[in-house]
Amino acid sequence: MLPPVPDRALLELGRTEGGPDTLALLVRDQDTRRLLMLRAVLDAVEGADPAVCSAGARRRVREDWGLLEEADGVRTAPPAGTADAMPSAEPLSPARALLLSPLAGPWARRCLRALDPGSGGCTEQRIRDLRHDLSHFSALAAVAAARAGISFTVRLTAWDGVLTLPSLGALSTAGSGDAEVEAVHRQGRLTLRRREAGDVTVHLESGFGAWSSAPTWSPAHALPGLLPASAPMPLDDLDPYRTVRGAPRYQGLSGPVTLDDAERKRWLQAWSGTAAALRLGGEHRVAEATALLRCLVPLATPPGAGADEHGSGSCSGTRREAFGALLSSTPPTSAVFAATLVHELQHTKLSALSEAVTLHQADARAGYFAPWRPDPRPYDGLLQGAYSHLALADFFQRCALVTTHPAQRESAWAQHARCREQVGAVLPALVGSPDLTARGRRFVDQMVAVYERMAEHPPPRGHVARARAYVEATRALWTQRHAPARP
Numbered sequence: 463m464l465p466p467v468p469d470r471a472l473l474e475l476g477r478t479e480g481g482p483d484t485l486a487l488l489v490r491d492q493d494t495r496r497l498l499m500l501r502a503v504l505d506a507v508e509g510a511d512p513a514v515c516s517a518g519a520r521r522r523v524r525e526d527w528g529l530l531e532e533a534d535g536v537r538t539a540p541p542a543g544t545a546d547a548m549p550s551a552e553p554l555s556p557a558r559a560l561l562l563s564p565l566a567g568p569w570a571r572r573c574l575r576a577l578d579p580g581s582g583g584c585t586e587q588r589i590r591d592l593r594h595d596l597s598h599f600s601a602l603a604a605v606a607a608a609r610a611g612i613s614f615t616v617r618l619t620a621w622d623g624v625l626t627l628p629s630l631g632a633l634s635t636a637g638s639g640d641a642e643v644e645a646v647h648r649q650g651r652l653t654l655r656r657r658e659a660g661d662v663t664v665h666l667e668s669g670f671g672a673w674s675s676a677p678t679w680s681p682a683h684a685l686p687g688l689l690p691a692s693a694p695m696p697l698d699d700l701d702p703y704r705t706v707r708g709a710p711r712y713q714g715l716s717g718p719v720t721l722d723d724a725e726r727k728r729w730l731q732a733w734s735g736t737a738a739a740l741r742l743g744g745e746h747r748v749a750e751a752t753a754l755l756r757c758l759v760p761l762a763t764p765p766g767a768g769a770d771e772h773g774s775g776s777c778s779g780t781r782r783e784a785f786g787a788l789l790s791s792t793p794p795t796s797a798v799f800a801a802t803l804v805h806e807l808q809h810t811k812l813s814a815l816s817e818a819v820t821l822h823q824a825d826a827r828a829g830y831f832a833p834w835r836p837d838p839r840p841y842d843g844l845l846q847g848a849y850s851h852l853a854l855a856d857f858f859q860r861c862a863l864v865t866t867h868p869a870q871r872e873s874a875w876a877q878h879a880r881c882r883e884q885v886g887a888v889l890p891a892l893v894g895s896p897d898l899t900a901r902g903r904r905f906v907d908q909m910v911a912v913y914e915r916m917a918e919h920p921p922p923r924g925h926v927a928r929a930r931a932y933v934e935a936t937r938a939l940w941t942q943r944h945a946p947a948r949p
Contacts, residue, residue: 466818466819467487467815467818467819469904470484471483471484471487472815472819472901472904472905473904473905473908475811475812475815475905475908476904476905476906476907476908476909477908477909477911477912478808478811478849478852478853478856478909478912479746479750480746480750480811482749482753485749485750485753485754486753488754488811488814488815488818489753489754491814491817491818492785492786492814492817493562495817496561496562496566496567496570496785497558497561497562499567499570499571499574500561500566500570502570502574503570503573503574503577503599504523504527506573506574506577506578507519507520507523507573507577507596508520510577511579511584513584513589514576514577514584514588514589514592515577515592515596519592519593519596522596522600523596523599526599526600526602526603527603529603529604529606529607529612529614529616530557530561530602530603530606530607531557532607532610532612533555533556533557533603533606533607533609533610533612534555534557534558534606535555535610536555536556536610536611536612555606555610556605556606556607556609556610557603557606557610559609560602560605560606560609560628560629561602561606563628563629563696563756563757563786564756564757564784564785564786564787565628565698565701565703565704565757565759565784565787566602566628566703567781567783567784567785568703568704568781568783568784569595569598569599569602569703570783571783572591572595572703573592573595573596573599576588576591576592576595577592594619594621597618597619597621598626598702598703600616600617600618600619601618601625601626601627601628602628603616604616604618604627604645604647605627605628605629605630607647608630608647608652608666609629609666611649611650612647613647613648613649614645614646614647615644615645615646615647616644616645617642617643617644617645618642618643618644618645619640619641619642619643620633620635620640620641620642620643620656621640621702622638622639622640623635623636623637623638623639623641624702625641625643625654626700626701626702627652627664627672628682628701629670629671629682629696630652630664630666630671630672630681630682631664631671631672631674631679631680631681631682631700632679632680632682632700633654633662633678633679633680634678634679634680635656635659635678636656636658636659641656641657642656642657643655643656644656650665650666651663651664651665651666652664652665652666652672660676662674662676662678662679663675663676664679669693669694670682670684670693670694670696671683671684680700680720682696682698682700683696683697683699683721683726684696684697685697685729685730685733685758686730686733686734688733688736688737688748688751688752688755689737689748689752692752695733695755695757695758696756696757696758697721697726697729697757697758697760698757698758698759698760698787699718699719699720699721699759699760700720701759704718704759704787704789705717705718705759705761705789715761715777715778715779715789716761716762716763716764716777716791717761717762718759718760718761718762719760719761719762721760725760725792728792728793729758729760729792729793731796732792732793732794732795732796732798732799733793733796733799734796735795735796735797736793736796736799736800736803737751738796739796739797739799739800740800740803740804742800742860742861742864742865743800743804743856743857743858743860743861744856744857744860747800747803747804747857750807750811751803751807754786754807754810754811755786755788755803755807756785756786756787757786757787757788758787758788758790759787759788759789759790760790760791760792761777761778761789761790761791762791763776763791763792764776764777764791776790776791776792776793776794776798776802777790777791778790778791778802778805778806779806780806780809780810780813782813785810785813785814786810788802788803788806788807790802790806797870800857801854801857801858801877804850804853804854804857805850805851805853805854806850808849808850808852808853809846809849809850812845812846812849812850813846816842819901819902820899820901820902821845821898821899821901821902821905822841822842822845822895822897822898822899822902823897823899824840824841824842824895824897825840825841826840826842827840828840828843829944830843830844830888830891831887831888831891831937831940831941831944832844832847832848832884832888833883833884833887833888833932833933833936833937833940834847834851834884835847836940836943837944838944841892841895841897844888844891844892845892845906847888848885848888848889848892848909849909851881851884851885852881852885852909852912852913854877854881855878855881855882855885855913855916856912856916858874858875858877858878858881859874859875859878859882859916859919859921861874861878862874862875862878862921863919872925875921875922875925876921876925876928876929878916878921878925879921879925879926879928879929880928880929880932880933882913882916882929883926883929883930883932883933884929884933885909885913886913887933887937889909889910889913892906892909893906893907893910
């Protein structure tokens with residue numbers, strides 16, 4: 463692992479900020495952890511029960527790994543979205559760029575769970591799921607090799623009628639069942655051959671995506687870079703690991719969605735103004751987005767959602783195992799999406815920091831009041847929520863102080879006041895916890911300093927009064943429902 467996180471970086475992050483070196487540190491640590499996880503997958507395959515992972519499956523994984531190693535010898539471009547924040551980043555090989563992409567994390571995690579001897583017996587479903595997951599590794603290896611310009615012929619598997627090639631697109635086969643597809647790559651052209659169906663020729667685009675005239679091919683899409691010099695931002699509505707398959711809705715999020723042209727245009731419209739909206743809250747918000755955000759995963763719009771200026775009814779989230787991915791329903795406006803980025807990237811930062819630094823030793827019991835959630839929260843969840851809302855309070859205050867549009871200024875003050883009151887309601891519990899480590903206490907002390915600093919520019923009194931009334935009403939309702947949950 464990397465050296466310990468320096469105090470300077472810890473204090474920057476405690477203020478919900480982070481300079482280029484600090485953000486680069488988080489990225490390097492997460493990338494190192496990903497590579498170690500991938501190595502763990504390979505080792506787990508080699509040591510797996512033959513009844514779960516056959517000799518043929520192990521042999522195929524070795525072949526895929528060999529193809530990845532060959533592709534790893536070809537250096538191309540720095541990781542997507544990092545060029546602006548970390549101009550000195552060394553170019554990545556196509557293999558590493560793909561394996562470090564956010565959605566390779568959930569895939570690797572699934573493989574490790576399936577290969578864990580303690581995860582259950584050799585059930586038919588477990589074996590099929592593992593075969594499915596390991597076949598995705600073959601697709602990753604093929605894409606990496608194609609990106610590296612390596613000629614190859616491999617056999618891939620389309621599961622349930624779909625073969626997904628990450629960062630390129632997806633091929634729909636004739637039937638709904640599983641089908642074998644032969645993939646042949648020569649000089650930038652990928653030919654996909656199926657039994658009883660015509661060949662599909664796919665032409666790789668530079669950097670991201672691939673096109674084909676075949677109606678059975680769905681290309682991967684990307685939005686323009688957040689800044690003019692940034693790499694394109696993948697808008698991934700194809701990857702089978704973009705949400706938790708076979709599980710309840712993840713943290714209350716709506717399900718994944720495949721976008722049509724109209725929805726892509728709405729995403730583009732909101733995205734095109736996001737950098738300017740972020741900049742109202744400080745250049746550091748733009749910098750953290752360019753450093754940390756690697757892909758967007760569209761979600762279905764929740765039922766009954768309204769596209770108002772506050773984005774009520776929309777949903778968004780992050781996943782610890784998918785570092786750099788942001789899951790979100792279609793943003794109604796650039797301003798709403800900028801706030802979504804600020805909120806969700808704080809979760810990304812704090813989750814990454816928490817893997818490198820032990821901030822607290824609290825258990826997972828849920829008993830804390832959080833005015834942004836109806837359910838009792840564990841200490842770690844309280845810290846995560848307070849951290850993201852503190853950043854939002856700072857963001858909206860900065861927006862209110864610089865915007866010249868009266869309605870936008872009033873809206874920003876209202877949102878600042880509510881977020882700050884929400885944070886203030888939970889800071890005593892955070893600060894007073896005996897479970898904080900020494901470094902965790904320094905981190906939380908910086909959060910308190912930001913909270914107190916915002917009092918230098920208070921919002922109009924009406925906004926403060928309404929925010930306090932809202933938090934008090936929320937606390938009263940929560941106490942009615944959950945007070946017995948914590949002695």
